[in-house]
Amino acid sequence: MRARLACCLLPLTLLSCAEDRVLPVASVCGDGVVNGSEECDQVGPGCVECRAAEGYLCGEQGCRPVCGDGVVVAPETCDPPDGRQCDSSCGATFKSEACDANGYWLLRQLDFSRDNALQQLQVATTWYVLKLEQTGETLRVAQSVTCGIEATGTVRVSLDDRGRRALLWRNPQDGRPDGRGVTRPPRHGRFVAKGGGCELTLSRHYFLRGGDDALLPANFDDHPELSSLPPLPYEPNPTRDASKPFGEHLEGAEDIDGDGYPGLAWYLTGTINAVRNSVQRDWNEYGPLAEYPIPPYAIEFTTGAFFDTSEQVLSVHGCQKGACTLATIGSRPATDRAHRVSLRWLGLELTDPRVAAVIARPLLVSQDDDLETCARVRAALPVEAVTE
Numbered sequence: 001m002r003a004r005l006a007c008c009l010l011p012l013t014l015l016s017c018a019e020d021r022v023l024p025v026a027s028v029c030g031d032g033v034v035n036g037s038e039e040c041d042q043v044g045p046g047c048v049e050c051r052a053a054e055g056y057l058c059g060e061q062g063c064r065p066v067c068g069d070g071v072v073v074a075p076e077t078c079d080p081p082d083g084r085q086c087d088s089s090c091g092a093t094f095k096s097e098a099c100d101a102n103g104y105w106l107l108r109q110l111d112f113s114r115d116n117a118l119q120q121l122q123v124a125t126t127w128y129v130l131k132l133e134q135t136g137e138t139l140r141v142a143q144s145v146t147c148g149i150e151a152t153g154t155v156r157v158s159l160d161d162r163g164r165r166a167l168l169w170r171n172p173q174d175g176r177p178d179g180r181g182v183t184r185p186p187r188h189g190r191f192v193a194k195g196g197g198c199e200l201t202l203s204r205h206y207f208l209r210g211g212d213d214a215l216l217p218a219n220f221d222d223h224p225e226l227s228s229l230p231p232l233p234y235e236p237n238p239t240r241d242a243s244k245p246f247g248e249h250l251e252g253a254e255d256i257d258g259d260g261y262p263g264l265a266w267y268l269t270g271t272i273n274a275v276r277n278s279v280q281r282d283w284n285e286y287g288p289l290a291e292y293p294i295p296p297y298a299i300e301f302t303t304g305a306f307f308d309t310s311e312q313v314l315s316v317h318g319c320q321k322g323a324c325t326l327a328t329i330g331s332r333p334a335t336d337r338a339h340r341v342s343l344r345w346l347g348l349e350l351t352d353p354r355v356a357a358v359i360a361r362p363l364l365v366s367q368d369d370d371l372e373t374c375a376r377v378r379a380a381l382p383v384e385a386v387t388e
Helices: 002-008 161-168 367-380
Strands: 056-059 062-065 103-115 121-135 138-152 155-158 188-194 197-209 264-270 274-287 300-317 331-333 340-347
Touching (some): 161 367, 300 331
16 A cells, blocks of 8 residues: 555656546536536627537637638627628728728738848737828828837737837827927828729828937928938947946937836847837838739728838846847848738727727827727737748
8 A cells, every 4th residue: 555655646757656547527517617528618699508609719718709700790790801891800881982081090000020130020010090081082190099019020029008108199190299399290191093993102100119209300201211310329238237337328218108217118028038128210101012902992901011110229127147138139121021001991980880899989088098999909900920
């Protein structure tokens, strides 16, 4: 008996006792725990007798509709998506005018870069809410909110709630004053009928994150290259090696998220875990690409995005020994990828059901309200899986 007990107490890396048996896990439908052959175990339309109902995908976190399977289940109002009457979240609507940009739009911009060390692909996703107004073929941005940025690749780079709040109303595209009180004309463009479809252009806009807006060009329509603008603040010693000086070249940097470090904090997770504070300056503009035709009356479509970016890393902290230097490695725009932006039309008025489902309250009145809206925007147009 003593020998048998000793056997069963040996580490798991050794052979287990001959008498050991793996017993089946008991599953009780309705106990709220997914066990055994159960596909789900919760109250809801997607789970019927602990099996996934038609049109749903279930797991331990619950059940969700499968958009694109051809089965319409709540909250879907159509399926499959076609971009004209059914968007990629399986929400139905239609536009009565072709090549008409009037109304509220969600935007998800994808920019492709390669890191400066191994040339591996990094994908930056930026979300916006825009209210556009169009007269004839000419359009302008009437309201703009920035809903966050996230990069994926060798590491995930994201903002915390303070960072998203800091960027929410900055870099206005709608003619509001910037952080220095400088007012520029609203971002403008054209939406025209062409070749049996539509063609969208939106003018170049410059963005600054983590610095004084004096680092932006006075006139965006002059299209200055980033290299011609005043230099960004920089830090030769971002890891803050105590044996070397630091903090001597930070004029123009701002702690816009209030974390105690100059610049904007980016959180790196994955192969490297660190916090990187930096100042960034970039521009983007939108225009046609042959691989992304825009059908007339489209409620959701993709078109080309063009951009350039520059960054100075001001500090790196919260990393394991030896990893901080890796966290300072930057990236540059990829020349072998077509950057793009996807746009989804919600409707003309805040009272329209599709608009109200995302924008519950008027924009640019309350940051808390706009942060709630932005969380819905990111959920509606999630990070897109991109591979090499």
